[in-house]
Amino acid sequence: MRGIRRLSTFAGFFAVAGACGFVCGPAVAQAQPVPHGVIQKFEANGLGTGLATPLSSCPPGASVGDTCYGISGNVSGDPIGNGTFTGTLDVSNVTVDNGSSGLCAPASGTMTLSFNGSKQSITMGFVGDYCDIAQGSLSAASEPTTLNGNFFVTGGSGSRFSKLNGDYASGGAGAGTLVISGDSLIGSLALVLKGILEFALQ
DSSP states (O other): OHHHHHHHHHHHHHHHHHHTTTSOOOOOOOOOOOOOOEEEEEEEEEEEEOSSSOOSSOOTTOOTTOEEEEEEEEEEEETTEEEEEEEEEEEOSOOEEOSSSOEEEEEEEEEEEEETTTTEEEEEEEEEEEEESSSSOTTOSSOEEEEEEEEEEEEEESGGGGGOSSBTTTTEEEEEEEEEEEETTTOEEEEEEEEEEEEOOO
16 A cells, blocks of 8 residues: 555656646746727818918928928817817928829828817827829919828827827827818818727726
8 A cells, every 4th residue: 555655646746747847937927918909980071271372381300392281170070079170281392293194292291180179189190192183283273182191190188088199008099091182272171081099998
């Protein structure tokens, strides 16, 4: 009986040793992926002005020779309701033929949407291609123009929108498509934003 108990003890030892790779050390913590947060649809449509007269000077960071515009107007959408938008559009002086008797140039800018009586806001940057439809320069009068691009949320204020900081893991972010269509003679424009907002879980 004593021999049987001794054998069973050894068997238990080797079973544990095998499961641990013979030497059991401290458990190694595994890096856990950052969970995605709550995703919400974001859409907005606006009407405004600002394409008729370029700004006297571009914001810091613009290239020499760029043409910049100050745009503004009214906007409505989901989840912002009704509000206003203001922004700056920077059109590069480097143009290319768009293949349809017009020109295109790289463009970028910033924009702020204010809503709920200006108690809440979403700020964003955007990049895209600014193109004219008719033949001529991008700054010529009475030419339909369109900016097709993408926006990326950089910040916000008020209620849950104050969590927006451009980083979904630590606060909130957002991105999507942006279209600004207008006329350089009368300066009117239409704004379309479609994308998402994403808020961190914590």
